[in-house]
Amino acid sequence: MGIQTRQIRDRERRRQQIIAASKRVFTSKGVSRTTIKDIADEAELSPGTLYIYFKNKDELYASLSIRMLKHLQLSLQRVKETKDLSDDQRIDSVKKALLELYEIDPLMLINLSHLQASETLDNISPELYEQILDLSRRSLQTLSEIFAKGIELGSFLKRNPMQLALVLWAMFSGLVLWEESKRSLDTRKDFLKPTLEIAFEIFGRGVKPGEPVSTPAPVRAHFS
Amino acid sequence: MGIQTRQIRDRERRRQQIIAASKRVFTSKGVSRTTIKDIADEAELSPGTLYIYFKNKDELYASLSIRMLKHLQLSLQRVKETKDLSDDQRIDSVKKALLELYEIDPLMLINLSHLQASETLDNISPELYEQILDLSRRSLQTLSEIFAKGIELGSFLKRNPMQLALVLWAMFSGLVLWEESKRSLDTRKDFLKPTLEIAFEIFGRGVKPGEPVSTPAPVRAHFS
Amino acid sequence: MGIQTRQIRDRERRRQQIIAASKRVFTSKGVSRTTIKDIADEAELSPGTLYIYFKNKDELYASLSIRMLKHLQLSLQRVKETKDLSDDQRIDSVKKALLELYEIDPLMLINLSHLQASETLDNISPELYEQILDLSRRSLQTLSEIFAKGIELGSFLKRNPMQLALVLWAMFSGLVLWEESKRSLDTRKDFLKPTLEIAFEIFGRGVKPGEPVSTPAPVRAHFS
Amino acid sequence: MGIQTRQIRDRERRRQQIIAASKRVFTSKGVSRTTIKDIADEAELSPGTLYIYFKNKDELYASLSIRMLKHLQLSLQRVKETKDLSDDQRIDSVKKALLELYEIDPLMLINLSHLQASETLDNISPELYEQILDLSRRSLQTLSEIFAKGIELGSFLKRNPMQLALVLWAMFSGLVLWEESKRSLDTRKDFLKPTLEIAFEIFGRGVKPGEPVSTPAPVRAHFS
DNA sequence: GATGAATGAGCGTTCATTCAT
DNA sequence: AATGAATGAACGCTCATTCAT
Numbered sequence: 001m002g003i004q005t006r007q008i009r010d011r012e013r014r015r016q017q018i019i020a021a022s023k024r025v026f027t028s029k030g031v032s033r034t035t036i037k038d039i040a041d042e043a044e045l046s047p048g049t050l051y052i053y054f055k056n057k058d059e060l061y062a063s064l065s066i067r068m069l070k071h072l073q074l075s076l077q078r079v080k081e082t083k084d085l086s087d088d089q090r091i092d093s094v095k096k097a098l099l100e101l102y103e104i105d106p107l108m109l110i111n112l113s114h115l116q117a118s119e120t121l122d123n124i125s126p127e128l129y130e131q132i133l134d135l136s137r138r139s140l141q142t143l144s145e146i147f148a149k150g151i152e153l154g155s156f157l158k159r160n161p162m163q164l165a166l167v168l169w170a171m172f173s174g175l176v177l178w179e180e181s182k183r184s185l186d187t188r189k190d191f192l193k194p195t196l197e198i199a200f201e202i203f204g205r206g207v208k209p210g211e212p213v214s215t216p217a218p219v220r221a222h223f224s
Numbered sequence: 225m226g227i228q229t230r231q232i233r234d235r236e237r238r239r240q241q242i243i244a245a246s247k248r249v250f251t252s253k254g255v256s257r258t259t260i261k262d263i264a265d266e267a268e269l270s271p272g273t274l275y276i277y278f279k280n281k282d283e284l285y286a287s288l289s290i291r292m293l294k295h296l297q298l299s300l301q302r303v304k305e306t307k308d309l310s311d312d313q314r315i316d317s318v319k320k321a322l323l324e325l326y327e328i329d330p331l332m333l334i335n336l337s338h339l340q341a342s343e344t345l346d347n348i349s350p351e352l353y354e355q356i357l358d359l360s361r362r363s364l365q366t367l368s369e370i371f372a373k374g375i376e377l378g379s380f381l382k383r384n385p386m387q388l389a390l391v392l393w394a395m396f397s398g399l400v401l402w403e404e405s406k407r408s409l410d411t412r413k414d415f416l417k418p419t420l421e422i423a424f425e426i427f428g429r430g431v432k433p434g435e436p437v438s439t440p441a442p443v444r445a446h447f448s
Numbered sequence: 449m450g451i452q453t454r455q456i457r458d459r460e461r462r463r464q465q466i467i468a469a470s471k472r473v474f475t476s477k478g479v480s481r482t483t484i485k486d487i488a489d490e491a492e493l494s495p496g497t498l499y500i501y502f503k504n505k506d507e508l509y510a511s512l513s514i515r516m517l518k519h520l521q522l523s524l525q526r527v528k529e530t531k532d533l534s535d536d537q538r539i540d541s542v543k544k545a546l547l548e549l550y551e552i553d554p555l556m557l558i559n560l561s562h563l564q565a566s567e568t569l570d571n572i573s574p575e576l577y578e579q580i581l582d583l584s585r586r587s588l589q590t591l592s593e594i595f596a597k598g599i600e601l602g603s604f605l606k607r608n609p610m611q612l613a614l615v616l617w618a619m620f621s622g623l624v625l626w627e628e629s630k631r632s633l634d635t636r637k638d639f640l641k642p643t644l645e646i647a648f649e650i651f652g653r654g655v656k657p658g659e660p661v662s663t664p665a666p667v668r669a670h671f672s
Numbered sequence: 673m674g675i676q677t678r679q680i681r682d683r684e685r686r687r688q689q690i691i692a693a694s695k696r697v698f699t700s701k702g703v704s705r706t707t708i709k710d711i712a713d714e715a716e717l718s719p720g721t722l723y724i725y726f727k728n729k730d731e732l733y734a735s736l737s738i739r740m741l742k743h744l745q746l747s748l749q750r751v752k753e754t755k756d757l758s759d760d761q762r763i764d765s766v767k768k769a770l771l772e773l774y775e776i777d778p779l780m781l782i783n784l785s786h787l788q789a790s791e792t793l794d795n796i797s798p799e800l801y802e803q804i805l806d807l808s809r810r811s812l813q814t815l816s817e818i819f820a821k822g823i824e825l826g827s828f829l830k831r832n833p834m835q836l837a838l839v840l841w842a843m844f845s846g847l848v849l850w851e852e853s854k855r856s857l858d859t860r861k862d863f864l865k866p867t868l869e870i871a872f873e874i875f876g877r878g879v880k881p882g883e884p885v886s887t888p889a890p891v892r893a894h895f896s
Numbered sequence: 897g898a899t900g901a902a903t904g905a906g907c908g909t910t911c912a913t914t915c916a917t
Numbered sequence: 918a919a920t921g922a923a924t925g926a927a928c929g930c931t932c933a934t935t936c937a938t
Contacts, residue, residue, distance in 0.1 A: 014922090032256070036908060046924045048910075057908065113401075157429075159422050163415070166402060167423040171391065174398025178390060191387070198383050199391040205381075206430025260933060270899045272935080281933065462901090480704075484929060494903045496931075505929065561849075607870050611863070614850060615871040619839065622846025626838060639835070646831050647839040654878025708912060718920045720914080729912065 015053050015063075018043050022060060027107045031061070031114060058123040062132060065112040069135035072101055076142040080149075087155035088204065090146060095200040098172050102196070106176070113173040140165050147207075157209050164207065171199050239277050242267050243287060251331045255285075282347040286356055289336045293359035296325055300366040304373075311379035312428065314370060319424040322396050326420070333400050364389050371431075381433050388431065395423050463501050466491050470508060475555045479509070506571040510580060513560040517583035520549055524590040528597075535603035536652065538594060543648040546620050550644070554624070561621040588613050595655075605657050612655060619647050687725050690715050691735060699779045703733075730795040734804055737784045741807035744773055748814040752821075759827035760876065762818060767872040770844050774868070781848050812837050819879075829881050836879065843871050 021043035025034045036057055040047045054060035075097035079090065102109055115132070124132075143165035150156035156164070179192040245267035249258050260281055264271045278284040299321035303314060326333055348356075367389035374380035380388070403416040469491035473482045484505055488495045502508035523545035527538065550557055563580070572580075591613035598604035604612070627640040693715035697706050708729055712719045726732040747769035751762060774781055796804075815837035822828035828836070851864040 011922095035906085037906095047908085048925065049923055051909070052922065157426070159425075163419045163422050164426075166399065166415075166419055167395065167426060170398030170402055170423070171395040172398070174394030174396070174401070175390065177398070177401070178394055191390075194384075195387045195390055198387050199394070201383075202381070202388075202391060202430035203426060204430070205432075206426035206428070208429075259931085264900095271933085272899055272901095273897080275934070276897070459901095483927080485927095495929085496904065497902055499930065500901065605874070607873075611867045611870050612874075614847065614863075614867055615843065615874060618846030618850055618871070619843040620846070622842030622844070622849070623838065625846070625849070626842055639838075642832075643835045643838055646835050647842070649831075650829070650836075650839060650878035651874060652878070653880075654874035654876070656877075707910085712921095719912085720920055720922095721918080723913070724918070 011053075018045070018050060018053055018060070019064060022064060023105075023107055023111075026064075026111060031111065055125055056123055059125055059128055061111070062115065062124050062128055064108055065115050065132060066128075066135070068101065068105065068108050068112055069132065069139065071104070072097070073135055073139045073142065075100065076139055076146070080142050080146050087150050087153070087208070090150065091200070091204045091207070094143065094146065094168070095196075095204075099193070099196060102176065102192075106179070109173075109176050110179070113177050140169065143168065154209065156207050168203055171203060172196070175199060235277070239287075242269070242274060242277055242284070243291075246284060246288060247329070247332060250288075279349050279352075280347050283349055283352055286348050286352055288332060289356060290352075290359065292325065292329065292332050292336055293356065293363060295328070296321070297359055297363045297366065299324065300363055300370070304366050304370050311374050311377070311432070314374065315424070315428045315431070318367065318370065318392070319420075319428075323417070323420060326400065326416075330400070330403070333397075334403075336397075364393065367392065374431075378433065380431050392427055395427060396420070399423060459501075466493070466498060466501055466508070467512060470512060471553075471555055471559075474512075474559060479559065503573055504571055507573060507576055509559070510563065510572050510576055512556055513563050513580060514576075514583070516549065516553065516556050516560050517580065517587065519552070520545070521583055521587045521590065523548065524587055524594070528590050528594050535598050535601070535656070538598065539648070539652045539655070542591065542594065542616070543644075543652075547641070547644060550624065550640075554627070554640075557621075557624050558627070561625050588617065591616065602657065604655050616651055619651060620644070623647060683725070687735075690717070690722060690725055690732070691739075694732060694736060695777070695780060698736075727797050728795050731797055731800055734796050734800055736780060737804060738800075738807065740773065740777065740780050740784055741804065741811060743776070744769070745807055745811045745814065747772065748811055748818070752814050752818050759822050759825070759880070762822065763872070763876045763879070766815065766818065766840070767868075767876075771865070771868060774848065774864075778848070778851070781845075782851075784845075812841065815840065826881065828879050840875055843875060844868070847871060 018039065022034075022039050025038045025042045029038060036047050036050055039060070040050055043050075050060065054063065076094070079093040079097055082090075082093065085093065140162065144162040147156055147161035147164045151158055151161060175192060175196055242263065246258075246263050249262045249266045253262060260271050260274060263284070264274055267274075274284065278287065300318070303309075303317040303321060306314075306317065309317065364386065368385040371380055371385035371388040375382055375385060399416060399420055466487065470482075470487050473486045473490045477486060484495050484498055487508070488498055491498075498508065502511065524542070527533075527541040527545055530538075530541065533541065588610065592609040595604055595609035595612040599606055599609060623640060623644055690711065694706075694711050697710045697714045701710060708719050708722060711732070712722055715722075722732065726735065748766070751757075751765040751769060754762075754765070757765065812834065816833040819828055819833035819836040823830055823833060847864060847868055
C-alpha cells in the first residue's frame with residue numbers, strides 16, 4: 001500500500017470521524033441546536049478542520065444521509081431483482097429492508113426524514129443536492145417498480161405504483177419521526193418497532209386486491 | 225359585558241392578529257427563515273409588542289398549532305360519538321376529518337408535523353407545553369378509541385388500538401411532510417390529495433379482519 | 449418641533465456619533481485593521497447597533513466620504529460659477545477649495561483617497577456606490593469645466609481639460625496619501641501644507657500657455 | 673563555485689519564484705483578496721514552504737517592492753550622474769525613468785504606492801522595514817539632489833528640493849493609483865500614459881523660473 | 897399597553913500560521 | 918527542505934430579547 005493510498009484512507013477515516021461525532025451531537029442536542037463548535041468539540045478537532053472536509057454546515061448535515069440512501073437504494077434494488085418471490089414475500093422483503101435501515105442507524109434515518117421534510121437543502125452544493133435528489137428518486141422509483149410488477153401480476157391493487165410507493169414511505173418515515181418526539185408525549189419506549197410491524201401488516205393486507213372477507217356477505221350467508 | 229371581559233376579549237383578539245400574521249409569514253418565507261421582526265412587520269406591530277402576548281418565539285410558534293389540534297380533537301370526538309355508522313363509514317369520517325384539516329390550512333399542518341417531529345418544544349412555557357401535549361394525546365386517544373370500538377365489534381383487526389391510531393397518523397403526516405419537499409423531487413403537483421385518498425383506501429382495507437381474498441379462486445371454492 | 453422631527457434628528461445624531469467614532473478608530477488603527485467591534489467600543493455602542501445605521505462595514509466606510517465629496521463638489525461648482533476672476537485667481541480658488549478640504553478633515557480625505565485607490569467598493573450597496581461614483585465624476589467634471597473655460601480664453605494650455613483635472617487631483621491626493629506614511633519615513637511633521645502650496649504653484653505656472661521666459665528670452669535676444 | 677554558493681543561489685531562485693507567483697495572483701485577484709494559499713498554489717508549493725522563505729505575509733508583500741525600488745533608485749542615480757544634460761533633458765530623463773517603471777510592471781507600482789500609502793508595514797521584520805525605508809528615502813533623496821543641482825544652476829525654481837521631489841512623486845503615484853479605479857469611473861482606457869505625459873509637461877514648465885509669458889501683451893511691453 | 901432602538905451572545909466561516917511527518 | 922492538515926483566534930453579522938420612553 002503506497003503513501004497515497006494511506007493518505008486517501010486517512011482522509012476518509014477523518015471524514016467518518018467527523019460524521020460519527022455529528023451523529024452523536026445531533027442526537028443529544030437536536031439538529032438545529034447543534035453548532036459547528038459542538039461537533040468540533042465532540043470530534044476533538046478544531047472548527048476550521050471541519051471545513052477542510054465539508055464545505056459548510058449544511059453540506060456536513062446532508063452528507064449524513066448519503067450513505068443511508070445508498071444503502072436503501074441497494075436493498076430495494078435487490079428486492080426488486082430477486083426471482084421467485086410471492087407477493088407476500090416481496091412485501092415482506094421491503095419491510096425487512098426498511099426495518100434494517102432503522103436498526104442500522106435510527107438517528108440517521110430521523111435526520112434523513114428531517115432533511116426531506118425541512119429547509120436544510122439550501123446552502124448545499126449543487127452536486128451534493130443532485131446526488132441526494134437522485135438517490136431519493138431512485139429509491140422511490142425502485143419501490144414503485146416493485147409495486148408495478150405486482151400490479152401486472154394481479155397481486156396488488158391497480159393503483160398508481162408511485163403513489164403506493166409514497167404511501168409506504170410516508171407511513172414509514174412518519175412513524176420514525178414520531179418516534180423522535182415520543183419522549184415528549186410519553187408513549188412507552190420502543191413502541192416503534194412493533195408499530196412498524198403493524199403498519200406493514202396493514203399496508204400488506206390493504207394493498208392486496210379483492211374484497212376483504214370482513215364484509216357482511218359471508219356473515220349474512222351465515223345467517224341465511 | 226364588563227370592562228374586564230372586553231379587555232380579555234381584546235387581548236385574545238390581538239393574539240389572533242399576531243397568529244394570523246405569523247401564518248402568512250411562515251407561509252411565504254418558510255418557518256426557519258422567519259424572524260420576529262418579519263412577523264411584527266406583517267402584524268403592523270413592533271417586535272416588543274409580540275413579547276407582551278407571547279413569552280418567546282417558540283411559544284408563538286407553538287400557539288399556531290393549538291387551534292389546529294383543538295379542531296382535530298373536536299372532529300375526531302364527533303366521529304367517535306356519532307351513532308349508527310358502519311365501520312367503513314367511520315373510517316371514512318376519520319379520513320374526512322383529516323383531509324379537512326389539510327384543506328383548511330395545509331401549511332399549518334406542516335408546521336404541526338414539524339413541531340411534533342422536531343426540536344421546537346424547548347423554550348416553551350410549561351403551561352403551553354402541557355396544553356399541546358394534552359391535545360395531541362387526546363386526539364390520538366380518541367382515534368384509538370374509535371379503533372377500540374371497531375375491534376370490539378370485530379370489524380377491525382385485533383391490534384393495539386393506539387398503535388393503529390399511530391399508524392394512521394404517521395401515514396397522514398408523513399404524506400403531508402412529503403408534500404413540502406415534493407417540488408425538489410419533481411413529482412407532479414397536487415399529488416398529495418389523491419395520494420391521501422389511496423393511503424386511506426389501503427389503510428381501510430388493511431385494517432379489516434379476515435383473510436383478504438387475494439387469491440380469488442380458492443376463496444370462491446370455499447363459498448361454493 | 450414634533451416627535452417625528454426629534455426622532456429624525458436623533459437618528460442623524462446617532463449616525464454622526466458612529467461616523468465620528470469610526471474616524472477616530474480608522475485614524476489610530478488604520479482602516480483595514482479596524483473592526484466593527486473597535487468602532488462600537490469607541491462609540492460606546494454595541495456592534496449590533498452599528499448595523500441599524502449602516503448596512504455593513506464597507507458601507508459605513510464609504511459613508512465617511514460622501515460628505516467630503518459633496519463639499520468638494522459644491523466648492524468647485526462655486527469656483528466655476530464665480531464671475532470676474534482672473535485665471536490666476538481661479539486656480540487659486542481651486543487651491544483654496546482643496547486645501548480647505550484638507551484642513552476640515554485630513555483623515556477623511558485620506559480615507560477618500562484610499563477608497564478610490566483600493567478594493568473597498570465591493571460589498572457596498574448599489575445606491576451608495578452610484579452616489580460615490582456620481583459625486584466623484586461630477587467633481588472632476590466641474591474641475592475639467594473650469595479648465596475648459598480657461599483654455600477657451602487662451603489662458604490655459606490647450607490640453608484635454610479632463611486630463612488637466614486628473615493631473616491636479618492626482619497631485620493633491622498623491623501628497624495627501626504620502627502624508628499618511630510620512631511617519632514611517634520620518635519626514636518632518638506638517639510638511640504637507642507647504643508642499644501642497646508648492647505643488648499648486650508649480651501646477652499654476654505649468655498650466656499657463658506660452659514659452660516660459662526662464663531661459664529662452666535672453667537666448668533669442670542673443671540671436672536677434 | 674562551492675556548495676554553499678549554489679545553496680544560496682537556489683534559495684534566492686526559490687524566493688524569486690514565489691515573488692513571481694505572488695505578482696501573478698495579486699494581478700488577477702487583487703491584493704486584498706489574495707490568500708497565502710492562492711500564492712502557494714500558483715507557485716506550485718505548499719503554504720508551509722512560503723514561510724521558509726518569508727517570515728510572514730506582510731514580509732512577502734513588502735518584498736515585491738524591493739526590486740522596483742532598487743530599479744528606481746538606480747535609474748535616478750544614473751540621471752543624476754549623467755553629465756552635460758540640459759535642464760529640460762534632465763527632467764525628461766526623470767520622466768523616462770518613471771514611465772519605464774510603470775511600463776515594466778504597472779501592478780507592482782500600484783502595490784508600491786499602496787504600500788506607502790497604507791497599512792501594510794506592520795508585521796514586517798525590522799530588517800526589511802529598514803531596507804524599504806532606506807530605498808524610498810534614497811530615491812527621493814536622489815530626485816531631490818537632481819533638483820538641487822538645477823536650482824543651483826538657476827534653471828529651477830528656488831524651492832526646497834525635497835518638496836519638489838515629493839510633488840513630482842505624488843503626481844506620479846497619484847495618477848497610477850487613479851488608474852486602478854478608473855474602470856469604476858468609466859474614464860477611457862489607457863488614459864494613464866498620455867495623462868502622465870501631460871503631467872510631466874506641466875511639472876516641467878511649472879518648475880522653471882521666471883514669469884511665464886502667459887499674458888503676452890504686457891510681458892512684451894515690458895521687454896520693449 | 898405599545899414602541900423600536902439597543903443589546904450582545906452567539907453564529908458560521910476564514911485564513912495566516914504552525915508543526916509532525 | 919518541503920509538506921499540507923490542523924489550528925483557533927478573529928471576523929462580520931444576525932436576531933431574539935429587553936427596556937426606557
